[in-house]
Amino acid sequence: MKKADIKILLVDDEPDILEIVGYNLKIEGYKIFTAKNGLEAVESAKKHNPHLIILDIMMPEMDGIEACEKIRATKGLENVLITFFTARGEDYSQMAGFDVGADDYITKPIKPKVLVSKIKALLRRIKNAQTTTLVDDGKVKVGEIIIDREEYVIIKDGAKLSLPRKEFELFSLLASKPDKVFKRDDILDKVWGNEVVVGGRTIDVHIRKLREKIGDQYFKTVKGVGYKFVIDED
Template identity: 85%
Template sequence: MKNSEIKILLVDDEPDILEIVGYNLKNEGYTVYTAKNGLEAVDKAIKHTPHLIILDIMMPEMDGIEACEKIRGTKGLENVLITFFTARGEDYSQVAGFDVGADDYITKPIKPKVLVSKIKALLRRIKVTKTIESTTTVVIGDITIDREEYVVIKNNKKLSLPRKEFELFSLLASKPGKVFKRDDILDSVWGNEVVVGGRTIDVHIRKLREKIGDNYFKTVKGVGYKFTLDED
């Protein structure tokens, strides 16, 4: 996907932020829309269906938490990438953000070039998952991935996975046999602003092995993981 095809909605009540950040994103070729508060953000998200929403938390009329919740509850916007962009670094703000469906969290102040780099990393998730998101149901061997219901069906048994487990499995299953590096997995599933321990991927892989089957997931020592249909 070309940068000119990517739509970004930037939401902040500070005019300087809208101007400076918007300028840098437009320089990268992105199509940028702006909003000054949560109410306007919801309206423009519905109107433009952006690929990414950069959302401040502390805003008048409707804060970012409530706006995120409303956007996530709107048909057609359930899977839009949303990253919070705020000076508030308290843990409770981050937790509240993720609870309502945020994908990432970026704190101010941040240099424009660094912000653009982080935005590019976020947008790579679209490219990574695009191959399997073109259809709502993907069948791999005796496994069916239902991307609308966020469930996996194996041997006619429905498995309800937590969101991160589902996204990790969907990523690995998008290219059976391909080795996904640990950094790429963290970037695609958790995002580079989320502080997670080195064991986070291992724990989620262990849970997937318990639910789907141990031999479907292969560890490539020092590199990462891959999904395989070999159950021998």
């Protein structure tokens, strides 16, 4: 997808941020729409169907958390990428954002060049989603890795790697949506369910084993939140 075809909705109640961030994204070639509160954000999202929404949390009329929830409940916008703008130290807001369906968060203040880099990384999820394909019955290809769900085998560089059941299920979950941050509670629920977990470090131990077997570069820690699977960090 060409940059000129990518639509980004920027939402913030501070005019300076809309102007500065919007300008830096426009010169990158993206098509930018803006809104100054949550109500405008919801309406603009419905009208323009953006690929990415950058959403401030503390805003008048309707805050970012509620706006995100309404956008996610709108038909056709269920899978739009949403990242929150959060002030440093807003841990509760970050967690609340993930609870209502945010894909990521960006901490401000942030330098324009760093922001553009983060936006590019987020937009890679669109490309990465296109690299996840069904090979045949029971097999899914994610990037250059094939997941065989029937045999609980990972095929990487032509070699088969057998994984213990929980490691395989954890890898399959993370790889199902490359670059999406999975919260620790969601991982425990989807992989372990009602099973008794020995301790809070269970996920960390399994991630460490996956890093050793598949490659450290594929697994990224989001401090205080969870983990994500990354296909390409370029």
